[in-house]
Amino acid sequence: MTPIDAVTTPPRSRVRAADLLATGTLGLRTRRLRAVLSGLGIAIGIAAIVAVAGVTRSSQAALLAQIDRLGTNLLTVSSGTGFAGGERELPAEATRMLRRVDGVLAVAPTAQLPTENVYRNQLVPAGQTGGLAVRAADESLPATLDGHLGQGRFLDAATAAYPVTVLGHEAATTLGITRVDPGTRVWLGGHWFTVAGILDALPFAPEVDRSALIGFPVARSMFGYEGHPSRLYVRAHHERVTEVSALLGVTANPTNPDQVEVTRPSDALTARVAVAQSSAVLFLGLGAIALLVAGIGIGNIMVISVLERRAEIGLRRALGATKAHVAGQFLAESLVLGALGGAAGVLIGCAVTAALAHSRGWATQIPVEALWGGPLVAVLVGGIAGLYPAFRAARLAPAETLRTG
Incomplete structure (x- = not known):
């Protein structure tokens, strides 16, 4: 490489994780009500899954303890x-x-x-x-x-x-x-x-x-x-x-x-355990549907966000941000939205489980898988929902966005 090439070759654009997180949460921080309503769908779906898993586990444990006690x-x-x-x-x-x-x-x-x-x-x-x-x-x-x-x-x-x-x-x-x-x-x-x-x-x-x-x-x-x-x-x-x-x-x-x-008689209680398990599958399905609807809602909100922030996207591209940086910004926003909704859903689900178990005299038991699986599923839903808006934002031409923004 000649000295002239070294001088004329522009430096490769980079973005730090902290900066990506800051820009990715900008929309959430400036449009808080929208962020809360978007994350609420994720929270409801995760709360339903955690509560169903916890209530089912608690009731099964109570029934099995009753069987063991009575023989x-x-x-x-x-x-x-x-x-x-x-x-x-x-x-x-x-x-x-x-x-x-x-x-x-x-x-x-x-x-x-x-x-x-x-x-x-x-x-x-x-x-x-x-x-x-x-x-x-x-x-x-x-x-x-x-x-x-x-x-x-x-x-x-x-x-x-x-x-x-x-x-x-x-x-x-x-x-x-x-x-x-x-x-x-x-x-x-x-x-x-x-x-x-x-x-x-x-x-x-x-x-x-x-x-x-x-x-x-x-x-x-x-x-x-x-x-x-x-x-x-x-x-x-x-x-x-x-x-x-x-x-x-x-x-x-x-x-x-x-x-x-x-x-x-113990066979009747054992049958109730099986019935509780089959009922749990139904409610888990309803929770999955709630997550699907929440994911569609997040995707819709992110598309609107991309349209509203066309001028910002064009300015960042003009200042050297790459397509990957722009896509990462919006993808990070949907991931953070999913993570926050998932965390809130786990807390709500645990609270519902504890309240119901206390009212029935059961020992509260929440599967460990639900505690880490709930937020993980929420992040995945948020990430999948944010893929299309992120790619759409990355494909916007800088000149066009600045002219129409």
Whole structure:
């Protein structure tokens, strides 16, 4: 290269990252309301994704913890429902026979009294049952179900023969009974029954949760109960649940074993986990749609920004800025807009998850992937949305933009 070439060759134009960031955020700083509205779409989409992921994870964790706490070794034995909607009777010997099955730890019999109802008082119309049932039980029920009393005490040998009842959690709520004292009574089967206790919620036995429980002796003396259980709760050894389950039907009703239904309540909670996962996919799809709409909005705003700043683009090109510098300026603006929207979306999603988890009594759990994946997706959406406006800005001719600007 000759000295003359060295003198006449213009220096290569360069731009520092700090300068690119400053020029890239110029439009955001001068048009703040537009920037907030543009970033809001990104924030809503990311917040929806983070909240759905967090709420799903929190609810699943709560359900799995509930399953672990209550155990998967609880089985129920019933004979379906009759034409009137009440539970069908099992043989009177079913309880005794099931307790003899190898691998069974405990059996708690219950019997629904389909012709009896429970009301807050005798003035409530007979048809307004609130979906509650009257069920006979004995003192083995709480231990078998791993249930606990929220207030009062359960039925025992001293109270089972008298008009005394223990309410399930939902039954007490429906009847409007929040505390137990000596004067608390309900109108049950045409008689006043003293409320001795209220059970905590029983997720594995919702039918008990909705029942007023009385003793077998008083069920015989006052309501003509003949000794046939309608639903049995069985605790089995964890290692032998499948084996025991296969024996319960034929043991409970040897004459008609095909009429006996043996279920595992924990399967219902496990199914709820699967339902929560499938529902999460739907809401994640809605979040993705929100992001798509937000990306289109950012692209539209950036195109308008390019048209409004034609004179600025022409001046920068005239002063030596290259096409790459101009494109980088507008691309940086859309990337920053996406990053800010993504960060705001993560914060909103975490706040929604925490609030909902607190209201449901769950432990707040937010997947780590959502915390870093949300902003990353937002930046990608912003970058893709800003590609066309950036290339359009780079293709503008300096002379034309200065003349028309």
